[in-house]
Amino acid sequence: MSYLFARRALVRQLPVAAACALMSAGAAAEANPYYLKAKQAFSHDSNIFRSREGSEQSERISSTGLEVGINQPISRQRFIANAHVERNLYRDNDHLDNTAYGVGLRADLETAGNIGGGLRYSNNRSLASFDSYTGASRVTERNMITRQDYGAHVQYGGASLLVLEAGYNHRDQDYSAEAFENREQRTDAVNAGVRYRPSDLISFGVSARYTRGRIPNYTPTTADKYKRRDLDFTTTWIPTGLSTLSARVSLTSTDHDVAEARDFDGVTGALSYRYKPTGKLALNLQLVRETNDETGYYFEEPDSPDDPLEPTALQETKLIHTMRVGASYEATAKIRVNTGVRYIDRRIRVQSGSGSDRTTVVDLGATYTISRAWLVGCNLGWTQRSAGDNSADVSFDYKSRRASCLAQLSLK
Template sequence: MPHAQRRLLLATACLAVWGSAAPAWAESNPYYYGGSLGINRVSNIYRSVFSPNDDTVATASLLAGINQPIGRQRVYADVNVNTNRYSKNTDLNNVGYSVKGGLDWSTVERLSGTVSIDNSQALSTYTERTALALRKKNTENNTSLNGVVRVGLVTKYSLEAGAGYRTRRFSADEYAQFEFDQNRFSLGLVYQPSPDLRFGVAGRLTNDKYPAYLPIFNGIPVGNPVDTREFERKDIDFTSRWVASGASTLDGRVSTGRSKVKQGVANDFSGVTGRITWAWQPTAKWNVSSSVSRDTGLESSFNNANTSAEQDRMTNSLQVNANYELTGKVFLTGGASTAKSRRINNDAAGSRVDDRDNAFNLGARWQYSRGITLGCQASKSSRDSSEVRYTFDANSYGCYGQILLY
């Protein structure tokens, strides 16, 4: 084992010992801080079918967060700053971060709402469908801003207005075709006859914009400039939430709408999309969540880690995740997902590309105390495609240690 990995494992053990001697903090404290150390073995970093590249990556993270009620309001935030170091591919070494926060607010009258922000930067997963395999560092930055305002009309009815903004950027020019900006607006009515039942209908307007770019590879142009592409999508969303019992909750959305090309070359879309999520807790030890979705373009990529953000793609997906409390301190986790997508090209022949993305993961963690956790996990992801260049198979496994002080 390389010296760097031995040092990291030793540091993880020392961190756990130090944490066990740390003073106990009252559970009522609204904040936490701490850190984590981990090592992972990855079999195919670049998600390539032609020449997979494996490596060992060590990750150290600093963590902090707050969840503070202030009168009728609540402020919350979670911050993660991490550094990743690769054993062989040192050019991929990077510093990443994620910041999530928000505000839940309400007035003495009938006004309430939420405001949230989510910003992260990390090494790209290299799962986007590029014509040429990229073999260099490529970091991905994602930003999301969302807000909802609710007005209680009468006891069982309320009016909801929402707005959101999303953006994605890459450091590698070869990925410029996958950058985007999205604006969303919605207005609807909610009917809640009981705490366990909720129905809603809303109109939603979405604008997706892919900036102009020049196709290049290793600094050399490999095609003609591509103009800006812009899409306008209008949907009517029918939503519901049903708490069937203390152990089962169903959330659903069925939308009918149309996406039209406002600028650039692409395909229009008209049809039905939606998502159903089921949270099920059959016993005190089991917790299972599952979802089924059908959507297009960007909306699919937000729900599925491996699926592409290409606008002309329709994706059907299924996801299942489970947690099991083996003992009071040992927990097991597992998950599986599959997504089948079809891209209709905007060429004269209307050719298509069919993909099937699959992912599986298993994990176990030991909760020594409220703030000290040791765990291991293994995962596998793969893609079968009608175009061989888009297929890949990747595995990873590793362990970590985490300490949080409250």
């Protein structure tokens, strides 16, 4: 009797035990929302200032960085925040030594009804890339760029066939070098539109966008103000579970008060295609056609969902065409290989003249995950720029080679 009683009691307790086990497994599987990363990298650049052939100067750089962050879902909402600081030391050009930093905040908001939206803020400071410079000569002083972006968006409709969307974006861009004061900009952009979503696999959108911008130091005595109007047509298509296509075509008109050479009336846009044929291989393609004045769309894509979006610095150009092809391959559970090719075609309009150039950038890298906490990796890169005919006043040819290796500790 005691045996039968004990057996029946055990049977009655099995559902409770199973439920407890599932809850424990779910809690264990839930990712820790907090993370801490520390890294040390060493790199070599054969042409640190992107100078003409025969004037190259190589450099070795040490970069020590620390990053903290949180990615926390709260009911229907999600809060994402990160902050990083990095100390960069140059062996031969110690006047370039700098401390870079950045903070990013994002809140994805959703109500129980059909209203959703989000808020974002970022502030980053780093050494300005010599790749983006224009002009007949190179500025070799330390030039720190500070970029502040914030904005909000809202949508009404939830999972409905039609969704109303609206948003606001603001950007400040400042340089520490006096020679780059004419690149500093302040922009505000608003947009409103509607999205038609006949299924989960495809959607179409149309919206109007209006941007007001100001270049406070276009000349030493004159500021330039401009207005930009866009009519955006967008679509997102998921033909299979392995690929995603996103596209935007915009009818764009820009009017400058002073820098009239940068006025533009025409078509801009962007195309992004992601394809993952296997669990190990991922491919992506990006095409962008944009003007110097764009504030809302010209972003570099993050390497992973955990990486923050880094806004591309506004350049002293009228029109930029960019093509980027990338691939990543999980060779093993611990080894990942990345490669990419980027082609940039610029139409340059500056006070000293006009012209064009074309830049090709190739990268190849690999990482090895030693353990859950430790990762090491190395990367090789090549850059080559060719100036167009009659462009000697605004650009010139150069080449550079880069190599870097890093070790990273991650705690979650």
